[in-house]
Amino acid sequence: MHLEEMKNEIEKLVITKGFYNKPEDIPKKLLFAFIELGEASDAWKKGADQEKIAEELIDVIFYVLDTSRLACPNVNMDDMFEWKLSKNLDRPFQYGEGHRNK
Ligand SMILES: [Mg+2]
DSSP states (O other): OOHHHHHHHHHHHHHHHHHOOGGGGHHHHHHHHHHHHHHHHHHHTTOHHHEEEEEEEEHHHHHHHHHHHOOOTOOOHHHHHHHHHHHHHTTTTTOGGGGGGH
């Protein structure tokens, strides 16, 4: 399943379950993404199994894609992923991590 398909499935879930679904809900969705990141970190810290950690990371992806649906509905996230991957591949080795050489 590609990001755009995932976005559509998440939209169906949001509508079916009556979750927040308005542009003014975007800050809440971003906060929930951070909370899920915290849950992933906590699971890892506590030695949870890989499936539990992966589940929390998927929760992050859900909220991120759900936010993209409302915040930038005209952007194709599959195209954006390809573009961003290419941009990052064009950057130098260890870009942004210069402190590691000091
Ligand atoms: Mg969770």
